[in-house]
Amino acid sequence: MPDDTNSMTPPEHDRVPVAPKPVQPFIASDAAVTLPSQLAWEQGMWVGPSSGVNYPDDGHDLLPINPDNWWYAHRAAVVVRALARIPVWPRVLWDVGGGTGLMEPALRADGWKTVVVEPVASAAARAIDRADLVIAAPLEDIRLPSLSVPAIGMFDVLEHLDDPVATLRECARVLMPGGVLIATVPSHPWLWSDTDRAAGHQLRYTPRALRRQGQQAGLRLIESRRFFVALVPGAAAMRLTRRGDRDDREVLAREKAMLNPPPGRERLLKWLVSTDRLTSGPVRSPVGLSLLGAFRKAG
Secondary structure, three states: OOOOOHOOOOOHHHHOOOOOOOOOHOOOOOOOOOOOOOEEEEEEEEOOOOOOOOOOOOOHHHHOOOOOHHHHHHHHHHHHHHHHHOOOOOOOEEOOOOOOOOOHHHHHOOOOOOEEEOOHHHHHHHOOOOEEEEEOOHHHOOOOOOOOEEEEEEEEOOOHOOOOOHHHHHHHHEEEEEEEEEEEEEEEEOOOOHHHHHHHOOOEEOHHHHHHHHHHHEEEEEEEEEHHHHHHHHHHHHHHHHOOOOOOHHHHHHHHHHOOHHHHHHHHHHHHHHHHHHOOOOOOOOOEEEEEEEEEEEO
16 A cells, blocks of 8 residues: 555755746747736645635645556556547646646656646645646636637546536536537445445546436547456455445445455456456446546537
């Protein structure tokens, strides 16, 4: 299990002062970007007022510190393959709700410039060395020009939002014509468990629900695909038999242990999730712990 102390933000005196990074190079628009006055450049990122989220207070401490972790590396591979099937230019992706930036190394290795937009400043600070730009604020607070962003990622974010359609509408507003939004969400409402509740989830998705929310926001779903297929039987058995556990600390401790397994178990899990390649082409699985949706903005 990784040492959580390694995930802490380096002390202020250990960081070399960095000049403020402009937002302009990360949008595909001639419109000037003037950041609101509440955003200030601090410790290598733009920081806004703290914002409450449906996420455990120490939720980001549960996450692995290594992007090569079995769960995050596989999700990143699924997303990169999906982006390869959808032409997007320029290759700039705004990772909304990007947390500690665990997606960024895989995206940057595939040629993407990335901007992490994360409302929890303590999590955003851990993404500074992984992303090209970090903004610790909700997307709505940045007030980007309309039609200015080539691509947006929302990786396991929508399920935490009280009003996901409102956030998707803001994404649709700032996406350029033909722009793409890639989202991943937990799949199958019948798999709802105390883990979802403790993690701050509001729902688990079906492709129909994902399509409906996109349509309400003005986005067209062009692809949906389930992944983590081989994990469904074990997850179903574990979650359905443990319903009724009201101790969030115990639930989240189990989730942390699952995300941070010992090396032998991690190798087994990596092998299991690699079987998703069997349904990565035209044949798609009707089951999977997670669901990917790719949306296109008209125009």
